[in-house]
Amino acid sequence: MGSQKDRTAEWTFFETVARAAFANPFGEIRDDLDVVIGGAAPGSSAEEILQAVVIRIEQRINEMQRKGKADLRRYEGSRRDVLRTVFLFHLFHRHTENFDRLIQAQLKGGDSPSRVSFAKEVLHGLGGFGFIEEEAVRFFAVFYQLRRAFYFIRNGLVGGSLSMRSLRKHLWDCVFTHDMRWFESRLWDRMEDFSVLLLGETGTGKGAAAAAIGRSGFIPFNPATNSFTESFTRNFIATNLSQYSEGVLESELFGHRKGAFTGAVENHEGLFSRCAPHGVIFLDEIGDVGAPVQIKLLQVLQERIFFPVGSHEAKRFSGRIVAATNRPLEDMLTAGKFREDFFYRLCSDVITLPTLRQRLQEEPAEMDNLLDSVLSRLAGEASDREKQLVKNALKRDVGPDYHWPGNVRELEQAVKRIILTGRYQVMKGEKQKQDAADWLVLRMKEGTLDAEGLLAGYCGLLYQHFSTYEDVSRRTDLDRRTAKKYVQMGLALLKAR
Numbered sequence: 213m214g215s216q217k218d219r220t221a222e223w224t225f226f227e228t229v230a231r232a233a234f235a236n237p238f239g240e241i242r243d244d245l246d247v248v249i250g251g252a253a254p255g256s257s258a259e260e261i262l263q264a265v266v267i268r269i270e271q272r273i274n275e276m277q278r279k280g281k282a283d284l285r286r287y288e289g290s291r292r293d294v295l296r297t298v299f300l301f302h303l304f305h306r307h308t309e310n311f312d313r314l315i316q317a318q319l320k321g322g323d324s325p326s327r328v329s330f331a332k333e334v335l336h337g338l339g340g341f342g343f344i345e346e347e348a349v350r351f352f353a354v355f356y357q358l359r360r361a362f363y364f365i366r367n368g369l370v371g372g373s374l375s376m377r378s379l380r381k382h383l384w385d386c387v388f389t390h391d392m393r394w395f396e397s398r399l400w401d402r403m404e405d406f407s408v409l410l411l412g413e414t415g416t417g418k419g420a421a422a423a424a425i426g427r428s429g430f431i432p433f434n435p436a437t438n439s440f441t442e443s444f445t446r447n448f449i450a451t452n453l454s455q456y457s458e459g460v461l462e463s464e465l466f467g468h469r470k471g472a473f474t475g476a477v478e479n480h481e482g483l484f485s486r487c488a489p490h491g492v493i494f495l496d497e498i499g500d501v502g503a504p505v506q507i508k509l510l511q512v513l514q515e516r517i518f519f520p521v522g523s524h525e526a527k528r529f530s531g532r533i534v535a536a537t538n539r540p541l542e543d544m545l546t547a548g549k550f551r552e553d554f555f556y557r558l559c560s561d562v563i564t565l566p567t568l569r570q571r572l573q574e575e576p577a578e579m580d581n582l583l584d585s586v587l588s589r590l591a592g593e594a595s596d597r598e599k600q601l602v603k604n605a606l607k608r609d610v611g612p613d614y615h616w617p618g619n620v621r622e623l624e625q626a627v628k629r630i631i632l633t634g635r636y637q638v639m640k641g642e643k644q645k646q647d648a649a650d651w652l653v654l655r656m657k658e659g660t661l662d663a664e665g666l667l668a669g670y671c672g673l674l675y676q677h678f679s680t681y682e683d684v685s686r687r688t689d690l691d692r693r694t695a696k697k698y699v700q701m702g703l704a705l706l707k708a709r
């Protein structure tokens with residue numbers, strides 16, 4: 213590489229790599245940049261495209277090393293910034309398999325941090341590129357965080373439908389912000405201030421999404437012990453708020469002091485005390501908590517402090533809060549069950565998980581993707597014959613238009629039941645609702661419903677689904693009396709079909 217033209221081409225290449233390094237790995241921009249960088253043949257798989265990228269970058273860097281130019285200390289300004297990112301990208305990709313093995317070892321090992329066999333090699337590599345030790349140690353921790361986020365988002369939330377692809381992209385932004393530069397320079401240890409609210413029907417994967425965020429927090433590396441300071445398994449604490457009565461809930465969350473109430477015979481540590489510094493507390497069914505706990509949680513969000521029951525001593529919470537509900541949030545806000553100040557504090561970001569039926573509508577192959585993932589989780593790698601057996605049973609027992617009210621959780625149960633009994637009988641009530649909906653759609657397609665019949669049928673279905681006239685009235689914008697009239701007509705119509 214001697215000419216000015218070559219040098220410009222080399223520079224453009226590095227700039228493209230730096231852009232790819234900062235792009236969301238679940239987004240299209242990154243996909244496009246990878247093709248440009250690696251020059252993989254059209255039709256290559258995602259692995260092949262990435263492999264080509266890694267090889268090309270390695271070649272360029274080897275060349276720089278041969279010329280003694282692969283050292284940050286030789287550069288300044290924007291060149292230095294670009295090369296810094298390129299070196300990081302290169303070293304990160306050289307060690308992704310090592311990081312994956314570490315993640316798997318930690319999953320098996322549990323709450324005490326696993327030793328890291330390859331840290332010295334990476335830190336030495338970073339030092340060789342001119343990173344000072346402190347920076348190298350921090351970037352090693354960021355590498356681990358990047359890989360955990362990728363691992364848990366990709367494996368925990370499978371599916372190729374558009375809505376799943378954008379969900380994964382959104383979750384990545386939740387961990388690293390939409391601009392990695394921002395994260396990298398200032399926010400890497402401050403993401404705790406960004407709470408997240410997950411919405412979506414039951415079984416859509418809110419818990420899985422929360423776990424992906426929770427396991428992807430920043431964890432510092434300690435070169436003296438050659439391990440990270442925490443196991444990521446300790447960094448995620450999930451709790452379902454609806455399982456506790458109001459009194460018990462406060463002490464579960466915030467702890468209590470001995471003697472705070474009858475039966476408090478010992479001091480008790482709550483979840484907020486147990487959460488690791490960059491950890492995540494997942495509050496599932498947040499829509500079920502009453503005003504007193506909402507106020508206490510608001511204080512945690514605003515001031516980062518809380519008081520154990522019976523104590524005046526403030527404790528600090530430095531983790532992140534992710535909450536979820538499957539209730540319609542707008543309804544709860546309107547009905548005053550959810551305090552607005554609490555709601556606005558809670559949702560730096562709101563993510564709505566797609567229903568399984570939406571995903572299947574967008575992408576019929578979604579079912580195959582999910583079945584592969586569910587089957588391998590339940591029974592290890594399934595053979596083609598076993599997969600076919602499950603698919604055939606589903607086709608026969610629920611059909612392609614089934615609306616999966618329990619979403620992926622229901623699908624998991626269906627697969628389990630098919631493994632045990634060879635069949636999946638949909639619950640009778642659900643089947644009836646589905647049949648009623650199918651019948652109505654059929655009549656619409658045939659054009660055999662008048663306007664009143666259409667409205668009545670729709671109101672009848674809504675009532676079957678939501679069970680109150682208020683819900684029907686709100687959703688149809690009819691006053692309650694009219695809604696009730698149409699519900700009754702509709703139910704009679706659906707019954708007589």
Ligand SMILES: Nc1ncnc2c1ncn2[C@@H]1O[C@H](COP(=O)(O)OP(=O)(O)OP(=O)(O)O)[C@@H](O)[C@H]1O
Pocket residue numbers: 368369370371376412413414415416417418419420421496537538582585620621624
């Ligand atoms: N996209 C997905 N890919 C793979 N598995 C998924 C996906 N979505 C959900 N699951 C699995 O489905 C099951 C139910 O998901 P999860 O418990 O996260 O749902 P949820 O929305 O939190 O439900 P609930 O509101 O009832 O608590 C879990 O075992 C989860 O791993």
